[in-house]
Amino acid sequence: MEGIIFYIIALVTIVAALRVVMGRNAVHSALWLVLVFFCFGAFYVLLQAEFVAAIQVIVYAGAIMVLFLFVIMLLRVDRPEELPPKHRSQRVVGVLLGIALLIGVGVTVAVDLLPGKSGEKSIEALNTLSGGNTQALAEKLFTDYLLHFEATSALLLAAIVGAVILAKRKEEK
Amino acid sequence: MIPLSHYLGLSVILFTIGLLGVVIRRNAIVIFMCIELMLNAVNLSFVAIARSLSSLDGQVIVLLVMTVAAAEAAVGLAIIISIFRTKGTINVDEINLLKW
Numbered sequence: 001m002e003g004i005i006f007y008i009i010a011l012v013t014i015v016a017a018l019r020v021v022m023g024r025n026a027v028h029s030a031l032w033l034v035l036v037f038f039c040f041g042a043f044y045v046l047l048q049a050e051f052v053a054a055i056q057v058i059v060y061a062g063a064i065m066v067l068f069l070f071v072i073m074l075l076r077v078d079r080p081e082e083l084p085p086k087h088r089s090q091r092v093v094g095v096l097l098g099i100a101l102l103i104g105v106g107v108t109v110a111v112d113l114l115p116g117k118s119g120e121k122s123i124e125a126l127n128t129l130s131g132g133n134t135q136a137l138a139e140k141l142f143t144d145y146l147l148h149f150e151a152t153s154a155l156l157l158a159a160i161v162g163a164v165i166l167a168k169r170k171e172e173k
Numbered sequence: 174m175i176p177l178s179h180y181l182g183l184s185v186i187l188f189t190i191g192l193l194g195v196v197i198r199r200n201a202i203v204i205f206m207c208i209e210l211m212l213n214a215v216n217l218s219f220v221a222i223a224r225s226l227s228s229l230d231g232q233v234i235v236l237l238v239m240t241v242a243a244a245e246a247a248v249g250l251a252i253i254i255s256i257f258r259t260k261g262t263i264n265v266d267e268i269n270l271l272k273w
Binding site: 136 | 191206207245
């Protein structure tokens with residue numbers, strides 16, 4: 001059952017991702033990307049990462065995509081663009097790069113070159129032990145990763161200030 | 174239970190699609206969306222490996238990546254707006270002020 005769901009969602013994700021790349025209209029690309037983000041949320045649920053799934057839908061499918069659509073409509077680029085690029089070789093190089101990447105990582109996955117020490121308890125056990133995935137993540141985030149957490153708050157502040165200054169209209173002198 | 178390699182395979186396929194988009198497309202906003210797609214593909218492999226290794230660290234790192242992605246989206250779109258104001262276009266072929 002889990003397998004069937006995984007493969008169906010995987011197929012939907014790949015098709016939607018291709019539509020993001022191939023679509024000629026920026027708004028259509030953005031809407032297909034929302035579908036991709038929802039599919040990622042489904043994968044996180046399958047992987048017992050419920051909190052990450054919720055954040056995926058709220059932050060990505062919600063906040064970030066609204067920001068994208070807002071900018072697309074603000075800049076009035078929601079009409080089809082001319083797809084043929086100025087440099088034709090770019091497309092060939094892109095496809096070759098993609099194939100090289102697929103082969104490289106595919107070999108790594110196939111021969112199982114991924115090292116790593118396994119934990120003692122499975123994710124399900126860890127989640128039930130703390131009373132839920134959110135609690136388990138919170139314990140981890142506010143003890144082992146406290147410094148990282150504080151660093152992200154500084155990063156967000158810098159991003160807010162930077163975005164406001166960049167998007168502000170220059171005053172006429 | 175789906176094996177780890179299937180998740181990693183899916184992740185690398187999506188990452189490649191995102192990479193193709195960055196190289197092929199000329200619209201700066203679409204390029205930006207493809208970068209988000211690549212970030213998400215990496216997040217998927219983080220969570221999949223976290224389950225495979227029975228560790229929550231992968232999930233915490235995904236949360237941090239999402240924060241960085243949100244900050245990146247805000248600043249990046251502000252830069253795109255700023256470019257549009259000065260150049261009147263967001264076609265990356267026409268944004269060539271730094272080209273010698």
